[in-house]
Amino acid sequence: MVKLPIYMDYHATTPLDPRVLEAMQPYFTDDFGNAASRNHVFGWKAEAAVEKARKQVAALIGASDKEIVFTSGATESNNLAIKGVVEFYKDKGDHIITVATEHKAVLDTCKRLERQRQERIDELKLQRLMELTGEDVNPEDLASLEIKHQLDADPVLKRWVDKLRVGARVTYLTPKKDGLVDLAELEAAITDQTILVSVMLANNEIGVVQPVAEIGALCRKRGVLFHTDAVQGAGKVPFDVETAKADLVSLSAHKMYGPKGMGALYVRRKPRVRVLQQIDGGGHERGMRSGTLNVAGIVGMGAAAELAQQELVAESARLTALRERLWKGLSARLDYLTVNGSMSARLPGNLNVSFAFAEGEALMMAIKDVAVSSGSACTSASLEPSYVLRALGVDEEMAHSSIRFGLGRFSTEAEVDYVIDLMVRAVTKLRDMSPLYEMAKEGIDLKSIEWKAH
Amino acid sequence: MAYSDKVIEHFEHSKNVGTLDKNDPNVGTGLVGAPACGDVMRLQLKISDEGVIEDARFKTFGCGSAIASSSLVTEWVKGKSMDDAMKITNKEIAKELSLPPVKIHCSVLAEDAIKAAIEDFRAKRAARQG
Numbered sequence: 060m061v062k063l064p065i066y067m068d069y070h071a072t073t074p075l076d077p078r079v080l081e082a083m084q085p086y087f088t089d090d091f092g093n094a095a096s097r098n099h100v101f102g103w104k105a106e107a108a109v110e111k112a113r114k115q116v117a118a119l120i121g122a123s124d125k126e127i128v129f130t131s132g133a134t135e136s137n138n139l140a141i142k143g144v145v146e147f148y149k150d151k152g153d154h155i156i157t158v159a160t161e162h163k164a165v166l167d168t169c170k171r172l173e174r175q176r177q178e179r180i181d182e183l184k185l186q187r188l189m190e191l192t193g194e195d196v197n198p199e200d201l202a203s204l205e206i207k208h209q210l211d212a213d214p215v216l217k218r219w220v221d222k223l224r225v226g227a228r229v230t231y232l233t234p235k236k237d238g239l240v241d242l243a244e245l246e247a248a249i250t251d252q253t254i255l256v257s258v259m260l261a262n263n264e265i266g267v268v269q270p271v272a273e274i275g276a277l278c279r280k281r282g283v284l285f286h287t288d289a290v291q292g293a294g295k296v297p298f299d300v301e302t303a304k305a306d307l308v309s310l311s312a313h314k315m316y317g318p319k320g321m322g323a324l325y326v327r328r329k330p331r332v333r334v335l336q337q338i339d340g341g342g343h344e345r346g347m348r349s350g351t352l353n354v355a356g357i358v359g360m361g362a363a364a365e366l367a368q369q370e371l372v373a374e375s376a377r378l379t380a381l382r383e384r385l386w387k388g389l390s391a392r393l394d395y396l397t398v399n400g401s402m403s404a405r406l407p408g409n410l411n412v413s414f415a416f417a418e419g420e421a422l423m424m425a426i427k428d429v430a431v432s433s434g435s436a437c438t439s440a441s442l443e444p445s446y447v448l449r450a451l452g453v454d455e456e457m458a459h460s461s462i463r464f465g466l467g468r469f470s471t472e473a474e475v476d477y478v479i480d481l482m483v484r485a486v487t488k489l490r491d492m493s494p495l496y497e498m499a500k501e502g503i504d505l506k507s508i509e510w511k512a513h
Numbered sequence: 514m515a516y517s518d519k520v521i522e523h524f525e526h527s528k529n530v531g532t533l534d535k536n537d538p539n540v541g542t543g544l545v546g547a548p549a550c551g552d553v554m555r556l557q558l559k560i561s562d563e564g565v566i567e568d569a570r571f572k573t574f575g576c577g578s579a580i581a582s583s584s585l586v587t588e589w590v591k592g593k594s595m596d597d598a599m600k601i602t603n604k605e606i607a608k609e610l611s612l613p614p615v616k617i618h619c620s621v622l623a624e625d626a627i628k629a630a631i632e633d634f635r636a637k638r639a640a641r642q643g
């Protein structure tokens with residue numbers, strides 16, 4: 060018998076490995092020192108523990124310990140990498156290339172940089188209009204005055220904007236249907252203003268693993284920095300900063316059986332890569348990230364990284380087999396299934412399937428003893444289905460029908476078998492009550508119907 | 514987000530799931546929503562010549578709240594006159610099921626489905642008599 064509820068949402072987070080907890084425990088109580096205290100044993104102990112963890116995290120990605128900056132999580136790491144590069148290299152250029160399927164921590168950071176640039180341009184336009192008209196201009200009239208005074212052809216404004224060093228311009232690449240980045244498209248998007256390419260190692264929804272070695276080589280060749288959000292891939296698939304020629308790498312402890320609220324950013328030293336710090340203060344982490352170090356969290360992240368490295372080969376074989384078992388079990392007993400994203404370039408523990416004619420949230424409700432997640436709009440506050448699936452060109456209705464299964468260290472065959480049975484029952488039940496399934500079975504083309512959308 | 518007990522009850526033990534013969538002159542069919550929006554509701558009502566709803570069946574593609582709303586209205590409309598059924602509002606449905614604000618559209622869809630089914634029946638009857 061399996062124990063309920065079953066956790067199959069390892070991309071959302073992972074439980075702390077008991078071995079990690081054990082490593083962390085002393086640093087909450089007996090060894091509580093501040094790693095920055097240089098003059099007593101409490102500080103020395105904490106510092107030694109932090110430096111050991113730094114080596115462990117560095118080893119996981121083939122880096123040197125001096126290249127690891129500890130942060131509060133990968134959200135912060137992504138912010139620091141992108142904003143830090145844009146601000147530090149602003150005299151070199153202001154163009155970033157990323158992908159529409161990136162995590163929000165990357166996309167929303169890019170959006171803010173775009174907005175900052177746009178706001179500054181609007182200010183320059185107002186200033187120029189005041190010069191041209193000789194009077195005060197109300198910002199609300201910008202749109203109409205801009206046309207009237209033909210600002211888009213104004214050489215003075217163009218000179219100002221060319222000199223602008225605020226925020227960034229961003230290109231969002233659309234991935235291919237299988238979720239992978241088109242390298243030719245990436246290369247074509249690079250301009251002499253491009254300073255950074257940010258492409259994730261593995262996607263959190265569809266598990267697709269990007270060709271980072273090729274991307275890194277391309278960036279190196281073109282003299283552009285390469286950042287990769289490796290949160291979902293590090294410790295799950297082989298990855299090292301030399302093979303990937305990565306300049307900046309974001310990591311998160313809680314996706315690899317470490318504690319939440321703990322992350323790291325790898326910042327290359329040879330050749331030296333710089334980021335402008337986003338948090339000012341005591342100058343910790345070589346000035347790149349001030350704030351008293353979370354010693355217990357760092358120790359946990361180090362221990363988690365070491366375990367992930369030791370177990371990677373065996374664990375990825377085990378998870379691949381479990382994933383195959385899950386997919387074979389489902390596809391043998393259900394029709395109208397589609398896997399979202401490449402099946403070959405994929406995280407071992409990920410399966411993302413659309414169960415046509417059954418809606419994702421209803422499916423999750425029907426298998427309530429199993430924790431999975433869905434790309435259905437109904438599971439988000441926005442009422443929009445998954446932007447990742449939409450970027451792949453997946454139909455909205457198929458995005459609504461998607462379920463993400465995330466397998467991990469504590470998943471078992473028995474759990475997989477239980478989930479297959481439960482899913483088959485749930486999908487069958489929901490399809491039996493789905494007008495779309497009935498129509499499809501009758502041979503009606505659902506696309507031919509004029510739906511009364513509400 | 515937790516579901517209300519009534520939503521869970523109607524979802525797990527949905528009432529009146531099924532299909533009526535859409536060619537039966539006494540059956541009105543309402544099909545509302547769109548697959549791209551994540552919910553499609555089909556409500557069928559069997560209406561006597563006296564205008565009383567004798568039977569109701571639904572099939573719904575949608576989230577738990579959409580399925581629960583459909584199931585609930587099949588129970589509510591049975592035995593009602595067409596005019597009374599037309600008076601059922603989405604507010605009543607949402608209240609009965611304690612739907613949160615993001616799920617109000619499910620109750621709107623259920624109200625629309627009742628109206629669409631009755632209109633279909635009326636159109637059929639008019640065509641027959643006309």
Ligand SMILES: Cc1ncc(COP(=O)(O)O)c(C=O)c1O
Pocket residue numbers: 070071131132133134135162164259261262263288290291310311312313320321322
């Ligand atoms: C790909 C990816 N990047 C970044 C993050 C954010 O990481 P954290 O939760 O450590 O801030 C996540 C996790 O949600 C993720 O899956």
